[in-house]
Structure formats: C-alpha cells, structure tokens
Amino acid sequence: MQRRPHVQIYRIQDASVRTRECGRFPRRVMTGLDDTLGPRLAQLDANHLRRSLKTISSGPGPRIWIGGREVVQLCSNDYLGLAADPRLQRAAADAVARLGCGAGSSRLVSGTMDSHADLERALAELKMADASLVFASGYHANIGVVSALMGSGDTIFSDQRNHASLIDGCRLSRASTKVYRHVDPEHLGQLLSAAPTAGQKLIVTETVFSMDGDVAPLRDLVGLARHWGAWILVDEAHATGVFGEHGGGVVQESGLAAEVDVQVGTLGKALGSLGAFTAGGRLLVDWLTNAARTFVYSTALPPAAVAAARVAVDVVRGEPERRQRLWDHATMMRSRLTDCGFRLGPTCSPILPLLVGDDARALKLSAELFKRGVFVPAIRPPTVPPGTSRLRVVPTATHSTEDIETALEAFADAGRVSGVLR
Numbered sequence: 001m002q003r004r005p006h007v008q009i010y011r012i013q014d015a016s017v018r019t020r021e022c023g024r025f026p027r028r029v030m031t032g033l034d035d036t037l038g039p040r041l042a043q044l045d046a047n048h049l050r051r052s053l054k055t056i057s058s059g060p061g062p063r064i065w066i067g068g069r070e071v072v073q074l075c076s077n078d079y080l081g082l083a084a085d086p087r088l089q090r091a092a093a094d095a096v097a098r099l100g101c102g103a104g105s106s107r108l109v110s111g112t113m114d115s116h117a118d119l120e121r122a123l124a125e126l127k128m129a130d131a132s133l134v135f136a137s138g139y140h141a142n143i144g145v146v147s148a149l150m151g152s153g154d155t156i157f158s159d160q161r162n163h164a165s166l167i168d169g170c171r172l173s174r175a176s177t178k179v180y181r182h183v184d185p186e187h188l189g190q191l192l193s194a195a196p197t198a199g200q201k202l203i204v205t206e207t208v209f210s211m212d213g214d215v216a217p218l219r220d221l222v223g224l225a226r227h228w229g230a231w232i233l234v235d236e237a238h239a240t241g242v243f244g245e246h247g248g249g250v251v252q253e254s255g256l257a258a259e260v261d262v263q264v265g266t267l268g269k270a271l272g273s274l275g276a277f278t279a280g281g282r283l284l285v286d287w288l289t290n291a292a293r294t295f296v297y298s299t300a301l302p303p304a305a306v307a308a309a310r311v312a313v314d315v316v317r318g319e320p321e322r323r324q325r326l327w328d329h330a331t332m333m334r335s336r337l338t339d340c341g342f343r344l345g346p347t348c349s350p351i352l353p354l355l356v357g358d359d360a361r362a363l364k365l366s367a368e369l370f371k372r373g374v375f376v377p378a379i380r381p382p383t384v385p386p387g388t389s390r391l392r393v394v395p396t397a398t399h400s401t402e403d404i405e406t407a408l409e410a411f412a413d414a415g416r417v418s419g420v421l422r
Contacts, residue, residue: 048359049380059084062399064375071375072403072410074393079242079350080322081398082272082315088308095307103300108289115306120277122313126240126248127265128257129279133288134306136298138237138266141276143169144294145233145262146204148287150175153199157191157230159183161212166204166235175202182209185220192228201230207250208238211384211392213347215239218250222259233262241270242350247316247323271316273309275301322397326350329395329404337393340412341421345390352393356420362389368414374407 044050058065060083064073082088095115104110116134123132135141146169150156154175158166160182170177178195180188188203195201203225205216218234225232236249244252247270251260262284267275278288288295315322330350337354338344345353356362362378369376369391380389395404415421 048363054375054377062396062403066375069373071370071373072399072407074374074376074395074399074407076394076396077238077269078272079270079326079394079396080272080316081396082270082312085272085312085315087315088272088311091307091311092304095303099303101304102302105299106295106297107300108296110300112300113303113306115303115310116300119306119310119313122310123265123277124279126246126313126317127236127263127279128248128252129263130282131285132277132279133285133292133295134267134301135276135278135292135295136301137274138163138235138264138268138276139165139168140294140298141264141266141278142166142235143172144292145264145278145288146170146202147172147293148291149173149231149233149262150200150202155195155199155201157188157195157201157203159205159209159216161209162204162206163210163235163237166206170204175199182212183214183216185217185224188221189224192224192230195228201228203230203232204235205233206235206237208236208243208349208351210238210351211353211379211390212345213349213351213353214345215250215348218254218256218260222256225261226259231261232259233264234260235264237264237266237269237276238349238351240265241312241316242323242326245320247320267305267309267312271309271312273312274305275309326395326397329397329399333393333395333404333408336408337411340408340415342411342415350394352395354391354393356389356391357387359389361418361420362391365414365418365420366391368418369410372410372414374410374414 041050054066056064056066060076060078062073063070099113107116120132120134124130135144142165146166150173152174156170156173156175156177158170158177158179160179178191180191203221205221207216207218222232234251236251239249241247243250251257251263261280263279265277267273267277327350330352334344334352343355345355347353356365359380362380366376366378376391376393378389379392384390
C-alpha cells in the first residue's frame with residue numbers, strides 16, 4: 001500500500017491569538033482582523049451605508065414572505081415574473097431527474113451537455129446573432145469577455161455608470177480605460193479622437209442602466225465605433241426580454257444586431273433562471289471558448305438552470321403580452337408616483353429610480369414602506385453616486401392591480417412620514 005506523504009503540522013504559539021470555548025466546539029480564533037473590521041463596519045453604520053441581508057421564507061414573486069409577513073415586492077429584476085412560472089419549474093425538475101443536480105466540471109473538461117448547446121442556439125436566435133456562449137453569471141460574462149478581447153496596449157472607452165462587472169473587466173484586461181460622461185456620445189467622440197492610433201479600441205456600455213433606468217444612445221455609439229474603427233460591446237442584462245418586438249433587447253429594437261460586435265445578456269433577470277451569455281459572430285464565440293478565463297475555469301451551469309432558461313426563451317418570444325403588462329404597470333406607477341410629489345430619474349424603462357438624495361432619509365422611507373407591507377430597499381453609495389440615494393422601484397408583469405394600488409397608497413403615506421414628501 002502506498003504511504004501517504006508526511007505533513008508537518010505547525011502549532012500556533014503566539015499569545016496574542018485568543019480562542020474561546022462555546023459548547024463542544026471552540027469558537028473561531030480571534031485575531032487582529034476583527035479589530036480592524038469592527039471599526040470599519042461602525043463607520044458604515046455612522047454613515048448610514050451598512051448593508052444587511054433580509055431572509056425571505058418564500059419563493060420569488062410579486063408578494064413574498066419576510067419575517068412572518070406577506071409584503072408586496074417591488075425591487076426584483078424578475079421583470080416578466082418567470083422565476084416562479086410553473087413551466088420553468090417543471091422543466092427544471094425534469095432536468096434534475098434526467099441529468100442530476102450539477103454539471104460536474106468545466107464544459108472543456110467534462111464535455112458540453114446537449115441542453116447547453118440547445119440553449120445557446122436559442123439565445124443566438126433571440127439576439128439575431130450567429131452564435132452564443134453561456135457563462136455562470138453576468139459578472140463572469142462581463143469580466144471574462146472584456147479581458148479576453150482586450151489587453152495591454154489597447155484602449156477601452158467605458159460609460160461613467162457602467163456596472164461593476166464591466167468596470168472590473170476593464171481593470172482585469174490591463175488595457176488603458178477612458179471613462180466618458182454618462183450617455184454622452186459627444187464626450188466619447190472627443191476621447192476617441194484623442195486616443196492612440198496603435199492598439200484595438202473597444203466601446204463598452206449597458207443599454208439599460210440598472211440604477212437609473214435610462215437607455216444608452218446606441219445608434220450614436222455604433223456610429224462612433226464605425227467611424228473610429230472601434231469594436232462595441234453592449235450589456236443587455238436589463239433589456240433582454242423587456243425591449244424589442246420579440247424580447248431581444250434594445251439592440252433588436254434599434255435594428256442594430258448586425259452592427260454590434262458583442263452582446264451580453266443575463267438568464268437571471270427577465271428570463272427567470274441563472275447565468276448569462278454572450279452573443280455575436282461564430283469566431284467571437286470560438287475565441288471566448290478558448291480565452292475567457294471565467295468560462296474556461298468555471299463549472300458549467302447546472303441542468304435545472306439551463307432547462308428553465310431554455311423554456312423562458314420560448315415564453316419571451318411567444319408571449320409579448322407579458323412585456324406589455326410590465327410596461328403598463330411601470331407607466332401607471334411612474335405617473336402616480338410623480339403626481340404624489342416624488343422625484344423620479346429620467347427613466348425610459350420599467351426601472352423607476354425614486355430619488356431621495358440623503359442616505360438616512362432613503363433608509364427611513366424604505367423602513368416606513370416595509371411597515372406598510374411594501375418591500376423596496378434603499379440603494380446607497382457606492383452603488384450610486386454620493387448624494388443620489390434612492391429607492392429602485394420595479395413592478396413586474398405578474399403584479400396585480402391590487403398589488404400596485406396597495407403599493408401606491410403605502411408610498412404616499414410613507415413619503416409623508418419619512419419627510420421625503422413635504
């Protein structure tokens with residue numbers, strides 16, 4: 001029998017390390033880490049910026065259970081209400097029964113399931129692209145794609161309010177990154193004209209910005225990309241399923257599928273599942289399969305998530321009335337909240353940024369809403385710029401008229417009590 005190699009064990013002798021007993025098991029070793037993190041968290045508390053998790057005891061939906069109470073949820077990205085759709089649930093359950101719970105490894109190691117390939121064909125068709133590639137999450141997709149396409153000596157032009165995953169993708173690429181003013185093609189043009197002629201150029205933008213709800217001037221950006229010989233990557237996370245005649249997003253609605261080099265989308269928002277994807281030319285997908293580290297070195301999506309997303313694509317394409325209900329609810333809420341005296345950002349999507357400004361007051365409004373049976377957390381820095389704290393209000397296609405009316409009554413009352421409405 002082969003002997004196991006000897007492993008030397010070193011014992012901690014430092015008297016500054018403290019251990020406390022708790023029942024049968026010793027509690028975690030106390031080190032200087034706690035002495036550092038405690039004051040940092042206290043500073044977040046003092047600035048009204050500390051975040052905490054809310055435990056939900058129900059599945060996703062227009063109404064959820066928190067702390068033994070049923071509340072109207074108006075903060076989810078489940079825009080079409082598909083996360084709890086029985087068809088997606090059945091597809092996920094059937095996939096687990098047939099294929100198991102996990103994929104086992106990276107698709108380059110243990111192989112690609114036919115369900116992954118089928119989903120990618122459907123996503124490519126939805127995005128009017130030649131091919132697509134599925135990633136484990138939107139964060140994986142954005143940092144993997146940007147860092148696989150760009151490198152040292154190249155230049156990236158990034159919208160000022162791009163998602164953190166796009167920002168981190170730019171950093172990981174080691175390319176030079178120029179940040180242009182939010183949705184400002186004129187400023188982007190100035191930066192492009194002053195950029196080095198050597199190296200590749202890439203314009204990176206969201207189409208629908210997640211915290212403001214506004215939409216990028218995509219046609220202008222594509223025109224600049226073509227004029228200056230740049231590629232363009234658009235993140236359609238909050239547009240896929242919501243915009244476009246068949247739910248293909250802003251790119252589809254704008255008729256620019258043939259002009260956009262790289263589209264990124266998510267399976268975890270309007271499609272109600274988990275994961276993300278990129279869509280574009282066949283050579284793009286082949287390159288990412290080899291060079292996107294977040295694809296190469298990540299375990300593939302589990303069969304249940306793949307099966308649910310595949311059904312969701314068909315629902316998005318086949319049930320445009322869901323999209324219409326979502327837009328109807330958003331239009332009504334935008335109008336009524338404005339009539340109440342709330343200040344909303346310049347949104348042109350179902351995302352309704354109710355601007356408060358002060359961090360503490362935004363927390364107060366959220367707390368007063370929760371008392372009245374409506375769940376909308378406060379969004380504060382660093383997610384949004386300082387002085388722009390807000391409630392990100394998002395109705396879905398599956399909210400009822402009663403849900404919306406209940407929420408609007410709660411907003412009017414909570415706005416007065418919190419001091420947001422004067």
